[in-house]
């Protein structure tokens with residue numbers, strides 16, 4: 001393929017955020033009657049935009065209560081869960097080797113962007129805080145501004161358009177099945193990444209089943225593979 005751009009997911013690829021606050025989240029949910037483990041939370045919600053995450057959470061809550069939750073109950077559940085994660089934000093770290101990988105891709109002059117389900121304000125804060133900004137500049141795109149979140153292709157198509165490259169010339173790096181599906185739906189080549197702390201046994205299989213072409217266990221491996229594609233051109 002002629003490489004037009006590399007599009008990176010943020011959470012679970014660049015920043016090891018998916019694992020942060022999981023225990024507290026599961027504990028909070030247990031206090032509300034749920035019996036989800038941290039692993040269940042990863043499987044159910046990783047890579048989803050807020051609106052979808054919230055809708056699925058409230059559906060499950062309704063199932064648990066045997067009726068629709070009141071607005072107050074719904075807000076209390078959702079806000080409480082967000083708070084459980086937010087309280088752990090200081091524990092967030094970049095995925096090992098992610099900044100170095102991005103710097104190398106930037107030095108090679110390959111067009112690149114971050115395309116994430118995270119809200120723009122949180123996304124920008126992670127990109128700045130962990131040192132990615134010099135290598136991605138303003139090409140940091142949130143699914144907040146497109147019609148449909150992942151697994152719809154909107155965010156990746158929008159990122160390709162902003163970079164001025166054809167979708168089928170893009171490689172997407174994703175850690176969640178929904179993100180992989182989104183990249184495939186955009187007509188892009190998707191590489192699965194399982195170097196995040198939340199990637200448990202069977203994760204690679206799930207990414208391959210969602211349409212990932214290959215799997216990388218670390219940024220070192222990803223960087224090598226990216227450069228073998230870059231050198232072909």
Ligand SMILES: [Mg+2]
Pocket residue numbers: 009010011012013046047174175176179
């Ligand atoms: Mg992700």
